[in-house]
Amino acid sequence: MQLRHSFTELRQGLRRNVSMHIAVVLTLFVSLTLVGFGALLNQQAAAAADQWGSELQITVYLCRDGDDNPSCDAEVTEPQKQAVQDVVEDSPEVDTWYLESKEEAFEKVKDLYGDERFEGPDAALTADDMAESIWITLEDPNEYQGITSQVVGLPGVAGVQDLREVVGPILSTIDRIKIASWAIAGFLVLAALLLVANTIRLAALARRKEIGIMRLVGASTLYIALPFLMEALVTAFLGVALAAGALAALVKYGIIDDLSSELEFIPWIGWPEYGVAVAVIGILGPVLTVLPTLLLTRKYIKV
Amino acid sequence: MIRFEKVTKTYPGPGRPALDNVSIDIEKGEFVFLVGASGSGKSTALRLVLRESRPTSGRVHVAGKEVNRLAGWKVPRLRRQIGTVFQDFRLLSNKTVSENVAFALQVIGRPKDEIRDVVPRTLELVGLQDKGDRLPDELSGGEQQRVAIARAFVNRPMILIADEPTGNLDPTTSAGIMNLLDRINATGTTVLMATHDNSVVDQMQKRVIELDHGRVTRDEATGSYGSEVV
Ligand SMILES: Nc1ncnc2c1ncn2[C@@H]1O[C@H](COP(=O)(O)OP(=O)(O)O)[C@@H](O)[C@H]1O
Ligand SMILES: [Mg+2]
Numbered sequence: 001m002q003l004r005h006s007f008t009e010l011r012q013g014l015r016r017n018v019s020m021h022i023a024v025v026l027t028l029f030v031s032l033t034l035v036g037f038g039a040l041l042n043q044q045a046a047a048a049a050d051q052w053g054s055e056l057q058i059t060v061y062l063c064r065d066g067d068d069n070p071s072c073d074a075e076v077t078e079p080q081k082q083a084v085q086d087v088v089e090d091s092p093e094v095d096t097w098y099l100e101s102k103e104e105a106f107e108k109v110k111d112l113y114g115d116e117r118f119e120g121p122d123a124a125l126t127a128d129d130m131a132e133s134i135w136i137t138l139e140d141p142n143e144y145q146g147i148t149s150q151v152v153g154l155p156g157v158a159g160v161q162d163l164r165e166v167v168g169p170i171l172s173t174i175d176r177i178k179i180a181s182w183a184i185a186g187f188l189v190l191a192a193l194l195l196v197a198n199t200i201r202l203a204a205l206a207r208r209k210e211i212g213i214m215r216l217v218g219a220s221t222l223y224i225a226l227p228f229l230m231e232a233l234v235t236a237f238l239g240v241a242l243a244a245g246a247l248a249a250l251v252k253y254g255i256i257d258d259l260s261s262e263l264e265f266i267p268w269i270g271w272p273e274y275g276v277a278v279a280v281i282g283i284l285g286p287v288l289t290v291l292p293t294l295l296l297t298r299k300y301i302k303v
Numbered sequence: 304m305i306r307f308e309k310v311t312k313t314y315p316g317p318g319r320p321a322l323d324n325v326s327i328d329i330e331k332g333e334f335v336f337l338v339g340a341s342g343s344g345k346s347t348a349l350r351l352v353l354r355e356s357r358p359t360s361g362r363v364h365v366a367g368k369e370v371n372r373l374a375g376w377k378v379p380r381l382r383r384q385i386g387t388v389f390q391d392f393r394l395l396s397n398k399t400v401s402e403n404v405a406f407a408l409q410v411i412g413r414p415k416d417e418i419r420d421v422v423p424r425t426l427e428l429v430g431l432q433d434k435g436d437r438l439p440d441e442l443s444g445g446e447q448q449r450v451a452i453a454r455a456f457v458n459r460p461m462i463l464i465a466d467e468p469t470g471n472l473d474p475t476t477s478a479g480i481m482n483l484l485d486r487i488n489a490t491g492t493t494v495l496m497a498t499h500d501n502s503v504v505d506q507m508q509k510r511v512i513e514l515d516h517g518r519v520t521r522d523e524a525t526g527s528y529g530s531e532v533v
Binding site for chain 2: 209210212213214215216217218219220221223224
C-alpha cells in the first residue's frame with residue numbers, strides 16, 4: 001500500500017472541490033454543534049432533576065415577629081409550632097423532616113452573602129429577623145398535595161415553598177430547547193449526508209478514467225477508496241473541531257463564567273459534561289461522512 | 304490458461320444471449336484471435352475473462368481459477384496477472400508516458416526502485432524509449448497504443464487481452480502494433496485479441512476463433528479472417 005499516492009490524491013481531491021468541502025464542513029459544524037448542545041442540555045436537565053427531583057423538599061415557613069405575611073398576626077407560639085410538627089410527623093407523604101432555627105437560617109444567609117454585612121451595630125439583618133422553618137423531604141416527590149393543604153391553613157404558618165413550582169418550568173424549558181435543537185440538527189444531518197454523497201459522486205466522476213484504469217490493472221478496492229475515505233475523515237475532523245470549539249466557548253463563557261455565578265441554586269454542568277458532548281459528536285461526525293463514503297465508493301468503484 | 308465451459312451470457316432486457324453456450328480452451332503461450340462481426344460477443348467474452356462481468360451459466364477458468372466463483376477481494380489479484388489493451392488507449396492525459404506506465408505499478412503497491420528500473424525497459428521494448436517525458440496528446444495514435452501496451456505489459460502478466468487494439472489505426476501502424484504483440488507473445492505471454500480487422504488476422508496466421516451472434520462457428524489453429532466462403 002503506497003500511502004504517498006493516497007496523500008497526493010487527498011490533497012488534489014480537497015483542492016478540486018474546495019467549495020463543496022467547505023459546504024460539508026460548515027453543515028457538519030452547525031449540525032454537530034446543535035447535537036452537542038442537545039447533549040449538554042440533556043445532561044443539564046439530568047443534573048437539575050437529580051438535585052431537585054429525587055430529594056425534592058417542601059419548606060414550611062413559620063411566622064416571625066412583625067411578619068408582613070397576611071396569614072401571620074404574631075410570632076408563632078410554641079403550641080402552634082408543636083401542632084404543625086405533629087401534622088408533619090403524622091403525614092404519610094413525609095419521609096423525613098427537621099426544624100431549622102433562626103440561627104441556622106441566619107448562618108445560611110451569611111454563607112451566601114458574606115459575613116461582613118451582618119456584623120457590628122449596623123448589620124443588615126440579625127438572627128431575629130429570620131423565620132423558623134420546617135424542611136420536609138417527601139416519600140414520593142409526586143405526592144405532596146396532602147401535606148401542603150394540611151399545613152397551609154394552620155395558625156402560625158406563614159407559607160409553604162415548593163421548589164417544584166420554580167424548577168418545573170425550568171426543566172420543561174430545557175427539555176423543549178433540547179428537542180428543538182435535536183430536530184434542527186436532524187435536518188442539518190440529512191443535509192450533511194446529501195452534501196457528502198454529492199461530493200463523492202463528483203469526485204468519483206472527476207476521477208472516473210483513473211479509477212477505471214486502477215481497477216483494470218488490479219489495484220485493491222481499499223487502495224482506490226482510500227483517498228475518498230481520507231477526504232471524509234478530514235472533513236469530519238474539521239467539522240468536529242469547529243463544533244467542539246463552539247461548544248467549549250458556550251460552556252466557558254455561557255455557563256461557567258456567567259450562569260453558574262449568577263444563578264447559584266441550579267447545579268450547572270461544566271467540563272466533564274462537555275467531554276461527554278464532544279465524545280458524542282466525535283463519533284457522530286466521522287460516522288456521518290465515512291458511512292456514505294463506504295456505501296458510495298462500493299457503488300462507484302465496484303470491482 | 305483460459306477455458307470457457309458452456310458459457311452463456313444474457314444481458315438484462317430482450318434479445319438473444321450475447322454469448323450462447325460457448326466452449327473455448329486456450330493453452331499457455333498461445334496467440335488467439337477472436338473474430339466476428341460487431342455485436343457478435345467478442346467484448347463480452349473478454350469481460351468475462353477479466354471478471355468485469357459474470358456468466359449467466361457455465362464456467363470461466365483463467366490461470367487455473369474459476370473466475371466467476373472468485374471472492375470479490377481476490378479479483379484485483381486476478382487482474383494483476385492480465386494485461387489489457389483497448390481500442391481507445393485509455394491513457395491519463397495529465398500524466399507523461401512514463402508516468403502512465405508507472406501508474407500501473409504504483410497503484411498495486413510496487414516499490415519505487417523496481418518502478419524506476421522496469422518502466423524504461425518496458426518503454427524500450429515498445430520502442431518509445433525517447434518519448435518517456437511526452438504527454439499522450441503529443442503522440443500519434445500508434446505511439447499512444449504502444450504506451451497502452453507498455454502499461455499492460457509492465458507487470459509481466461501471464462495473459463494479454465486486447466480488444467480491437469488496431470481499430471483506430473491505419474494499416475501500416477497496425478502492422479507495427481501486431482509485430483509488438485507478437486514479440487510479447489514470444490516471451491511466453493498468452494495473447495487473446497478481439498478484432499474485426501481482416502488484414503491483421505490474415506497476415507499473422509495464428510489461431511482464429513470466430514463468433515457469430517454469440518456462438519462459436521469456427522476454431523482453426525492457423526486461420527485467416529474470412530472462412531472458406533469469401
Ligand atoms: N452492457 C450491456 N448491456 C446490454 N447489452 C449489451 C451490453 N454489452 C453488450 N451488449 C450486447 O451484447 C451483444 C454482444 O456485444 P459485444 O460483446 O460488445 O460484441 P462485440 O464486442 O463483438 O461487438 C450485443 O448485441 C450488444 O448489444
Ligand atoms: Mg467489442
